[in-house]
Amino acid sequence: MQGARDIEVIFPIKDAASAALMLIKADCLHKAGIINDFEKQYVDFRACIFLDDATLKDIAFLNPQCLVEDHPRI
Numbered sequence: 763m764q765g766a767r768d769i770e771v772i773f774p775i776k777d778a779a780s781a782a783l784m785l786i787k788a789d790c791l792h793k794a795g796i797i798n799d800f801e802k803q804y805v806d807f808r809a810c811i812f813l814d815d816a817t818l819k820d821i822a823f824l825n826p827q828c829l830v831e832d833h834p835r836i
Contacts, residue, residue: 773805781812 773784788805791797797805 769801769804773808775805775808775812778812778814781809785809 773788775781775784784805788797788802788809792799792802
């Protein structure tokens with residue numbers, strides 16, 4: 763990918779539902795070798811901003827990096 767703008771177009775995150783879906787999409791594309799580690803981490807971080815604590819714990823099995831302790835909110 764060419765930059766953050768491309769990532770935001772490919773991974774549109776506007777609310778908790780889209781954030782959860784984009785975590786799954788990023789995981790699949792990362793496993794397929796389409797996006798790199800940095801791009802996946804960028805999507806993970808952006809998605810975590812939209813997800814509440816309960817949602818984060820529910821999806822932690824999919825993406826253990828997306829935990830409240832790892833990404834505290836400002």
